[in-house]
Amino acid sequence: MRLYFLRHGIAEDLATSDFARELTKRGRRRVANSAKVMKRLGLEPSQIFSSPRLRARQTAEIIAEALGSGVTLTEAVNFGFDRADIGRLTKHLSADDEVMFVGHNPDMSLLVSEMTGVDASMKKGGLARVDVIGRAVDEGELVWLIAPKVFDALQDGSKAAAASDSCQLTIPAQKLPATAQPVHNLIKHRWSPLGFDRERDIDRETLLSILEAARWAASSFNLQPWRFIVAPRQNRDEFRKVLSVLREGNQSWARYAAVLMIAVTQTHREPDAPNRHAVHDLGLAISQMVLQALDRDVYTHQMGGFFPDKAREVYQIPEGFEPLTAIAMGYRAASLDHLGAGHREREAAPRQRQELTDMVYNGSWARPAAFLKEGKA
Numbered sequence: 001m002r003l004y005f006l007r008h009g010i011a012e013d014l015a016t017s018d019f020a021r022e023l024t025k026r027g028r029r030r031v032a033n034s035a036k037v038m039k040r041l042g043l044e045p046s047q048i049f050s051s052p053r054l055r056a057r058q059t060a061e062i063i064a065e066a067l068g069s070g071v072t073l074t075e076a077v078n079f080g081f082d083r084a085d086i087g088r089l090t091k092h093l094s095a096d097d098e099v100m101f102v103g104h105n106p107d108m109s110l111l112v113s114e115m116t117g118v119d120a121s122m123k124k125g126g127l128a129r130v131d132v133i134g135r136a137v138d139e140g141e142l143v144w145l146i147a148p149k150v151f152d153a154l155q156d157g158s159k160a161a162a163a164s165d166s167c168q169l170t171i172p173a174q175k176l177p178a179t180a181q182p183v184h185n186l187i188k189h190r191w192s193p194l195g196f197d198r199e200r201d202i203d204r205e206t207l208l209s210i211l212e213a214a215r216w217a218a219s220s221f222n223l224q225p226w227r228f229i230v231a232p233r234q235n236r237d238e239f240r241k242v243l244s245v246l247r248e249g250n251q252s253w254a255r256y257a258a259v260l261m262i263a264v265t266q267t268h269r270e271p272d273a274p275n276r277h278a279v280h281d282l283g284l285a286i287s288q289m290v291l292q293a294l295d296r297d298v299y300t301h302q303m304g305g306f307f308p309d310k311a312r313e314v315y316q317i318p319e320g321f322e323p324l325t326a327i328a329m330g331y332r333a334a335s336l337d338h339l340g341a342g343h344r345e346r347e348a349a350p351r352q353r354q355e356l357t358d359m360v361y362n363g364s365w366a367r368p369a370a371f372l373k374e375g376k377a
């Protein structure tokens, strides 16, 4: 479940009572701006729970109108809002739901800090996203915290940036799997797109963070057999070099990616000392890379369709190392017009998987594990 915590906007200092304090003009304008950014970010809370105090309620109503959500006023989100209240308010919601709470400090900052273990300080109009996994809604991961100033800057950003932002976080319905069990949002949202944004590059800091995630993968004997040949689009020669190694079918869409890579594994430390887990460990490192990338809205598409011998030749990859896959990475394109009809069709196709019973065994080979059936151990 995805929880959003929003502190109400700037309110007047004086009123007949604290309950009746309204948003100021500036407060309203800022909240309206934030609402636009939230919409572009793809926020879709099925419910907005708001404190009934006027400044919170007005904030919630502005957001609700922009996002097409309903507002429920509840004392639970008033002063004293705590983790038990969240449990009660969300108990009928499903793991896929997004919910927003609009309330007050110190409770908002305290709650986000308690749930995530991160010292969060929420300004008026600030918004935090906390993802909880499974049914325990009292703990979660702080995915981001947006200060009101950042909302202002995002709203002022260029239209082009806005257009490409807006498509990043909304995954097409056919690509969002109907998982049989709750899984982490990043796993749920990962898929292999063909439509990459040909304008938007991946900045150095993001790319380094993606590679760092691979670096910290587990590996047999900590041998870390993975190697990556990495070509950001800004380096045209290098990018073309990797592109030239891909099979034509993959070149046609991967040329729009922001970064191309060739993933290589060290299969042998000595000619007679093979590492049986070299391929496994490269896969682990790539898996971490893919999820870290997605956390920054960067999508990846792995490819077996490339010429390993050509890669070996172009990059003088020595014996004992095996180029295994190529990887395209980038932000998703707002439009798929640049793709051929076949690729557009593939983008529109739903994602499918075998059942757990087809892959999880015990007792004997190919016998679905007993515990997969309810009531069995």
Ligand SMILES: Cc1cc2nc3c(=O)[nH]c(=O)nc-3n(C[C@H](O)[C@H](O)[C@H](O)COP(=O)(O)O)c2cc1C
Pocket: 190, 191, 192, 193, 250, 301, 302, 303, 304, 305, 306, 325, 351
């Ligand atoms: C090792 C590997 C090789 C792949 N090779 C290609 C490829 O050459 N071309 C391509 O379009 N997709 C390729 N894919 C992507 C798969 O087709 C894709 O992961 C699979 O259909 C599942 O779809 P999803 O990633 O969207 O869940 C490859 C994926 C992996 C992991």
